[in-house]
Amino acid sequence: MGIVQLRYQYRVVLTPGQRMCAARVFGCRRVVWNDALARIGPVKASNKLLGNAKARRAEGPYRHIPKNAELGKTLITQAKKTAERAFLSHCPVGVMQQTLRDLDAAWKAHEESKTGKRKGPRVAPPRFKSRKDNRQSARFTRSDRFAVLDNGRLRLPKIGDLRVTWTRDLPSTPTSVTLIKERSGRYFVSFVVKSDPAQDVLPPVDGDQGIDLGLARFAVLADGSHIASPKYLRRAEKKLRKRQRELSRKAKGSNNRDKARIKVARAHAKVADSRRNFHHQWSHRVTSENQAVFTETLNVRGLARTRLAKSVYDAGWAQFVAMLEYKAIRRGRFFAKVAPNFPSSQICSACGHRDGPKPLHVRTWTCPEPTCRTRHDRDWNAGQNVLYEGRRIAASMTEPPTPGPGASRR
Numbered sequence: 001m002g003i004v005q006l007r008y009q010y011r012v013v014l015t016p017g018q019r020m021c022a023a024r025v026f027g028c029r030r031v032v033w034n035d036a037l038a039r040i041g042p043v044k045a046s047n048k049l050l051g052n053a054k055a056r057r058a059e060g061p062y063r064h065i066p067k068n069a070e071l072g073k074t075l076i077t078q079a080k081k082t083a084e085r086a087f088l089s090h091c092p093v094g095v096m097q098q099t100l101r102d103l104d105a106a107w108k109a110h111e112e113s114k115t116g117k118r119k120g121p122r123v124a125p126p127r128f129k130s131r132k133d134n135r136q137s138a139r140f141t142r143s144d145r146f147a148v149l150d151n152g153r154l155r156l157p158k159i160g161d162l163r164v165t166w167t168r169d170l171p172s173t174p175t176s177v178t179l180i181k182e183r184s185g186r187y188f189v190s191f192v193v194k195s196d197p198a199q200d201v202l203p204p205v206d207g208d209q210g211i212d213l214g215l216a217r218f219a220v221l222a223d224g225s226h227i228a229s230p231k232y233l234r235r236a237e238k239k240l241r242k243r244q245r246e247l248s249r250k251a252k253g254s255n256n257r258d259k260a261r262i263k264v265a266r267a268h269a270k271v272a273d274s275r276r277n278f279h280h281q282w283s284h285r286v287t288s289e290n291q292a293v294f295t296e297t298l299n300v301r302g303l304a305r306t307r308l309a310k311s312v313y314d315a316g317w318a319q320f321v322a323m324l325e326y327k328a329i330r331r332g333r334f335f336a337k338v339a340p341n342f343p344s345s346q347i348c349s350a351c352g353h354r355d356g357p358k359p360l361h362v363r364t365w366t367c368p369e370p371t372c373r374t375r376h377d378r379d380w381n382a383g384q385n386v387l388y389e390g391r392r393i394a395a396s397m398t399e400p401p402t403p404g405p406g407a408s409r410r
Contacts, residue, residue, distance in 0.1 A: 004197050005175075009190045011165040012154065012179075021090075021159045022179060022187070026136040028091030030129045032099045035075045037128055040065055040107070068100045075100075092157045094144035102139075134183035134265070141176045148174075154189060164189065171195045184265040201332035208292035208334075210387025212344065212379050213320075215311050219282075220379035222387040227282055232274045233314040236267065243267050275316050283323035292334040294390025295321055296344055296382070338389045349384035350374040 014022060043065050066074070076096050079085035088096065106126040112118035140146045144157050148170075153161040156179065174191035181187055210222035218229040243264045250257035286293055298321075303312045321337075328335035338344070347354050348367040355368060358378070367374045 003194050006171070006193055006195050007190050008168070008170055008174075008193060009188055010167060012162045012187045012189050013165070014162060014187050015160075018160045018162065022138075022181065024087070024090040025092070025095060025138050025158055025179075026181065027131065028088050029095055029099050029138050030131065030133075031085070031088070032075055032096045033103055034128050035079070036071050036100055036103050037126060039071065039075075040103075041126070068097075068104055071100050072097055090158060091138075092140065092144040094141045095138050097143075098139045098141055134261075136181040137178055139176055139178045146177055162187075162189070171199075182265070182269065183262075184269040185262050186266075186269070197330060200330045202288065204332075205289065205291050207290050208294070208387065208391065209286060209290040210383045210385070210390055211286070211293065211295045211324075212382040212386055213296065213298060213315070213317050214379055215308065215315060217379060218315060219320075220377075220383045221286075222380075222383040224380060226379070229315065230274070230278055231311075231314055232271045232278075233310065236271050240264070240267050240271075275314075276319070279316060279320045279323050283320060283327050287324060287327045287331055287333050287335075290333065292336075292390065292394060293324055293328055294336050294338065294386050294393070295324065296342070296386050297337045297340040299340065334394055336390050336393045338386055338393070342385075342389055344382040344385040344389070345378055347381075347385050348372060348374060348376065349381050349388070350376075 076088065076093065080088045103126060106123075109118055109123045110125045113120070113123040140156055146157065147155045149155055149161065152164060152166060154164050154177070155161050156177070159179070170191060170193055172193045172195060174193050176192045178190040178192075179187065180190060212220045214220065215229065217226045219227040221227070243260070247257065247260040247264050250260050298317055300312060300318050303309070306312075325335050327333075343354065343357075345358060346356055348369065351367060351369050351372040351374070353367055353369040353372060355365070358365060363378050365376055365378065367376065
């Protein structure tokens, strides 16, 4: 495995003057994005819908789609010399050029998702940005000459020296940094650094783990232990309702409403931060203590359309599984997901008998096989079956599968 790119994110504190400068940079980036989208958006959309021949008949000669170099010359270099766009001089050139590259990548992702080249859900076309967008960001590249100073501050051109809350050291010199303003008014910087993956590989350990995710208990492990569900959103609902009522009473467009909106955003940010920290801690522990980790494949989008939607989103299964996967890969562990149609809750982990589907209120059941009659906890039994199926997947990738408990329980 070669060199990989990692992101390191830190909290930063801006002075009032620096916040004004950052707002100018965000505004210039938004203007360049909107100007470029106005030029290439309708052209790409009409050409994609009509096709080359129909486009020529409907619009005359086939319309030219400008490249990034041409857009940069027109929308940045020449635009700064006009009275309407003279304020673009308050933004580093590299940030505006990166904006054009981001727009090009957004169009590419949209078109590839329609043709099937890009995996996952369909990506919407890029939209025009509004000054009312509560989340803002700007990416500084090496051409902007940002620097981490000896006193620990981060120097960003056109903004100043920012005070960074360093929680860990950067493994190498960053290639780019993104300044982010959240809806809650907090500022973060995200560094992109290159790292050697061999430095993160942990010594091999004995043991593997199967994980069954749930709502009553966040996760039940195959070894018999479980992770309690913290339910951060449920615990914060009272405070969130209070903040939302305060927001609804404020007049639209007033400064007090904007202050109330920030309080609501901060309350939600606290819930998200607590959940993310919980996922980081347990994913770190599971991948550190086991050589192989296996999980079930959940249809989170489908479950989110049921009456359990709030509890499903509160658990954050997708984020936890994503953390397990990338941490296992970085640490030299094996990670695998069982097939979505694997009946982990229908199979007896002791004898392999398939008993059929069961309603959610059935938490314990007894194997009907006369020679078995083992009584199971539903979640622990599912974790065992996930572990057996994961072992079968791992064996099929390295050598012919060997018979054993759960080796062929589909």
